[in-house]
Amino acid sequence: MIYRPSRRALLGGLVAAPVFLPGLARAAELGFADFPFTLGVSAGDALPDGFVLWTRLAPDPLAPHGGMPMAPVPVNWEVAEDDGFRTIVAKGQETAWPELGHSVHAEVSGLKPGRPYWYRFRCGGELSLAGRAATLPAPGTTVDRVRFAAAGCQHFESGYYTAYRHLAEENDLDFVFHYGDYIYEYSAGVALNGLHQPIDPVRRYLGREPYSLDDYRLRYAQTTLDSDMQAARAAHPWFVSYDDHEVQNNWTGDTDKDDTPAALFRLRRAAALQAWYEHMPVRRSAMPDATGLVEFRRRFDYGTLLRGHLLNTRLYRSDQPCGDGFKPLCTPMTGDVLGRPQEAWLDQGLATSRQRWQLIAQQVMVAAPDRRTPEHDGPQPTFNMDSWAGYPLAQRRLFDRFAAHRPGNIVVVTGDEHQNWANDLVRDDGRIVASEFVATSISSGGDGYDTRPGNDEIMRHNSFVKWTNDRRGYLLTEVTPDAWTGDFRTVAAVSTAGAPVRTAARWQVAAGQAGLRAG
Known part of the structure; x- marks a missing residue:
């Protein structure tokens, strides 16, 4: 199933305020013509302490450059231990670069091994749908299935x-x-x-x-x-x-x-x-x-x-x-x-x-x-x-x-x-x-x-x-x-x-x- 954020999570402002770097377009100033996460989210390439989180900003995905401005854009992400995002265990910010189609590859680390997590992104005041990820078991762990x-x-x-x-x-x-x-x-x-x-x-x-x-x-x-x-x-x-x-x-x-x-x-x-x-x-x-x-x-x-x-x-x-x-x-x-x-x-x-x-x-x-x-x-x-x-x-x-x-x-x-x-x-x-x-x-x-x-x-x-x-x-x-x-x-x-x-x-x-x- 897709794990969708609740209305409370959508309105709760759970992501910390972004830290803007020189030259980055401020997300609030982007004026997205549409929802920027039209291509969804994905996670993979797991390790015992983390995984990769993926999205790509594309408010107009079939238009040139996905409808994005030719500027780097900050994107916040967060990882939770539950699908309701009550226990946030990691969060950070990545830059979506135009050279890479405004894709995001957040390499998350420092998590517990062998368990599921839930994640989502925020940019320009918009919150992505949520996805499920998982870490690999710790080396040497007995795994039954x-x-x-x-x-x-x-x-x-x-x-x-x-x-x-x-x-x-x-x-x-x-x-x-x-x-x-x-x-x-x-x-x-x-x-x-x-x-x-x-x-x-x-x-x-x-x-x-x-x-x-x-x-x-x-x-x-x-x-x-x-x-x-x-x-x-x-x-x-x-x-x-x-x-x-x-x-x-x-x-x-x-x-x-x-x-x-x-x-x-x-x-x-x-x-x-x-x-x-x-x-x-x-x-x-x-x-x-x-x-x-x-x-x-x-x-x-x-x-x-x-x-x-x-x-x-x-x-x-x-x-x-x-x-x-x-x-x-x-x-x-x-x-x-x-x-x-x-x-x-x-x-x-x-x-x-x-x-x-x-x-x-x-x-x-x-x-x-x-x-x-x-x-x-x-x-x-x-x-x-x-x-x-x-x-x-x-x-x-x-x-x-x-x-x-x-x-x-x-x-x-x-x-x-x-x-x-x-x-x-x-x-x-x-x-x-x-x-x-x-x-x-x-x-x-x-x-x-x-x-x-x-x-x-x-x-x-x-x-x-x-x-x-x-x-x-x-x-x-x-x-x-x-x-x-x-x-x-x-x-x-x-x-x-x-x-x-x-x-x-x-x-x-x-x-x-x-x-x-x-x-």
Whole structure:
């Protein structure tokens, strides 16, 4: 749920008077044409003593600069131990700079570990809606349960964000993992189903394909105005990553799909990743550097129960082999997905962990199913070159890394496919080294099918694929010392708003027992 301030809180003046710095526009003098917090609030990137609070001032969010003056603006924030804001435990002021789209990233610290908090912002006499955040447990704390959701792939034109409304209403989530594709860079009017056939857009993007910072800001503003989206961002703390559509479909490193000179593509990537930073609850360390890079990967611990490794599978990846697409493997297949420094970072994180479970949170499917169907058959196995399947040597190193991990109990959570998948990850010697839950899209691909045409054939040819489904929704996960349980939550339609949610399937991994089993 969204935690909304009471009328008493709205009128009570609970935030201290701002301290104005030289050159800052006084909020009372701004004369906002409308409510400045139209894009809502969000929190994330937690530590044991704090988290990041996010908002962006945008009284006219679809106008140039969000309707803001070209001046820095002070924004006050406060954190409470209760949703009524009776016990304020932290407060402060951040500057919303025009260079960053008047976004705010308040890094709160000094809080108690392992508990929820509530937060809100004030600017220009206006008070934002409230959101819920949470700190991580103190290191070494015994934790009996972690609950989280995984979601992403939310093409605005392909469907309504009904699944986010249901996600907002899930109780007691410790966090949401957003695996990327928050926006899509497609030109307006381009909506496709899972078979790459055109479908009628349910709503339209403003503007054409984005290239400039202003173009990308418009995409983010239009997406984030969605009330279901805002509900999910306010109700739970988030860990976020980016995938390809935040920049351009299937980009990797310095390479795009149009053979744009690398120096020019880096300009577009810099604009796109700055806009991503401006709209995500991430720390200032994730702000693009002078070259436009966002060196983004993250590790987080939930006491003795769970260590999370949030990977980056775009920035350091080699170009897709074989010309990209779905096709047989070609040679040589020597590319990287993570890059060697990130592989070493993952090694170090696994080697030093004493947690019972390891979460590998990343963007593209690790399993490598043969994609041949009766409609698209051929003499050789066919693979998705934009997944780990296109990088078999990198996949083999990953599986060896999993096999060498001391406690075992590794689970991968993935997005990108616009389908639900439950996969076991099997090494060449037949050993199951991990399992993978692939979460479907929020809206990308339209309404979908209970089973996409051809998927029965795919399952017959790939024994490690235990289940697949082509509806929209999110993955709901509960982790205990004994088991890892994934509920695939789906809605029947996104072409109309308000569809109910159901659990389409439940799959589970038992602690110390390799392989998926039906829940």
